[in-house]
Amino acid sequence: MPEPLSLNAILESAAADAGFPAFGGVDIARAQADFLKHADRYDAWISRGMEGAMSYLQRGRDRRRDPAMVLPGARSVFSVLMPYRKGPLGRADSREGPRYARYLDGPDYHDVLSEKLEAMMKDVCARWADQVRADLMPFSLRYKVCVDTSAVLERSWAALSGLGWIGKNTLLIHPRLGSYVFIGEVLLDQELGLGPRPIADYCGSCTRCLDSCPTKAFVAAHDLDSRKCISYLTLEKRGEFEAPAEVLDQMGPWVAGCDVCQEVCPFNLRAVKAASGEAAAQGAVVQDRWEDLMNESLEAYAARVKGSALSRVKPEQFKRNLDQALKNSNLS
Numbered sequence: 001m002p003e004p005l006s007l008n009a010i011l012e013s014a015a016a017d018a019g020f021p022a023f024g025g026v027d028i029a030r031a032q033a034d035f036l037k038h039a040d041r042y043d044a045w046i047s048r049g050m051e052g053a054m055s056y057l058q059r060g061r062d063r064r065r066d067p068a069m070v071l072p073g074a075r076s077v078f079s080v081l082m083p084y085r086k087g088p089l090g091r092a093d094s095r096e097g098p099r100y101a102r103y104l105d106g107p108d109y110h111d112v113l114s115e116k117l118e119a120m121m122k123d124v125c126a127r128w129a130d131q132v133r134a135d136l137m138p139f140s141l142r143y144k145v146c147v148d149t150s151a152v153l154e155r156s157w158a159a160l161s162g163l164g165w166i167g168k169n170t171l172l173i174h175p176r177l178g179s180y181v182f183i184g185e186v187l188l189d190q191e192l193g194l195g196p197r198p199i200a201d202y203c204g205s206c207t208r209c210l211d212s213c214p215t216k217a218f219v220a221a222h223d224l225d226s227r228k229c230i231s232y233l234t235l236e237k238r239g240e241f242e243a244p245a246e247v248l249d250q251m252g253p254w255v256a257g258c259d260v261c262q263e264v265c266p267f268n269l270r271a272v273k274a275a276s277g278e279a280a281a282q283g284a285v286v287q288d289r290w291e292d293l294m295n296e297s298l299e300a301y302a303a304r305v306k307g308s309a310l311s312r313v314k315p316e317q318f319k320r321n322l323d324q325a326l327k328n329s330n331l332s
């Protein structure tokens with residue numbers, strides 16, 4: 001009789017077949033002591049009001065501390081990385097047009113990555129069922145796919161699974177892929193036999209990200225005040241910006257998201273160089289000429305961004321962002 005494959009071996013094999021360039025799991029009980037340091041940081045950050053108007057972060061506090069509240073009986077987390085566009089999005093010259101965060105290119109990553117993970121798990125379940133039939137495994141396997149929208153501390157689980165370290169800019173950095181990667185994970189009701197395996201932190205004495213943030217949003221290394229972050233202001237904050245004038249003045253030509261603290265990171269420069277042969281064409285979702293944007297109706301904007309991550313930025317919100325970016329580029 002063949003040796004049964006462990007659940008972890010099945011997951012790794014299915015993740016590789018699904019094309020994920022980096023993946024790994026960790027058992028929740030084994031990682032508990034390390035994970036609680038992350039959860040404590042999260043609570044302290046919320047207590048200082050750093051989440052601004054993102055009230056869902058406040059509401060999901062308990063669930064983020066305990067994955068079993070997200071999937072009852074959760075015993076492990078299997079994380080994957082999915083790289084995204086490495087070249088800039090929008091116009092390099094702010095006299096011509098605005099900048100967009102790279103991750104906004106293409107269809108909404110929440111959908112793409114969730115679908116990919118669901119397909120991967122179907123494959124895992126099929127392989128698992130073969131072993132159940134051969135009486136080699138317990139019957140049940142319950143799981144939940146999460147991509148950003150669940151109350152899960154994604155960077156923490158990915159870091160504890162050895163997929164990278166959390167940089168001073170607060171993002172997960174894979175030594176080879178850099179930080180232009182999405183994180184997705186599957187919570188499982190079975191253990192994988194794996195403890196935490198954090199890798200070394202390679203930031204060293206570098207402070208490029210902290211020094212280059214246009215709005216001085218970093219209070220310190222690993223500590224971001226969302227309320228000053230262009231990404232928060234343009235993507236998450238609805239209604240008025242409610243930020244000091246000196247912050248708004250420094251937002252530059254960004255109309256949705258911001259990549260500055262990643263563009264300067266040496267680990268991305270390396271990843272960008274390695275991918276320099278990749279096609280850099282922008283999808284239709286990105287309109288990058290001031291003139292066209294100024295003449296675009298709210299309805300036309302809504303139709304243009306449908307199905308993309310940009311659709312989370314509502315038409316009135318985008319108009320507000322556009323007005324500020326025009327002002328910052330001395331065009332209004």
Ligand code: B12
Nearest residue numbers: 042045101153154156170171172182183222231232257258
């Ligand atoms: C809220 C949120 C935001 C907020 C707050 C950002 C932030 N730094 O937390 C805003 C709107 C500003 C934002 C912006 C962006 N976001 Co965002 N965001 C999230 C979200 C939903 C929750 C993050 C969170 O919990 N923050 C809370 C605070 C406490 O986090 P923190 O200070 O970094 O500390 C945590 C860890 O980093 C860790 N930690 C940090 N330092 C240290 C040090 C030690 C010693 C220890 C033990 C632990 C530790 O402990 C804390 C608990 O996890 C996640 C998805 C998710 N569910 O996790 C995506 C996520 C973090 N965002 C993502 C992206 C892509 C972005 C942007 C790049 C988008 C853009 N281009 O505009 C920017 C980057 C800005 C930046 N420098 O962070 C990706 C990041 C991928 C990656 N490689 O890391 C995520 C993971 C979404 C995804 N599924 O891919 N985001």
Ligand code: SF4
Nearest residue numbers: 213229230258260261
């Ligand atoms: S995303 Fe932009 S504004 Fe936000 S911390 Fe990074 S550089 Fe600063």
Ligand code: SF4
Nearest residue numbers: 167168203206209265
């Ligand atoms: S720019 Fe430097 S300090 Fe910032 S995350 Fe990258 S390596 Fe770390």
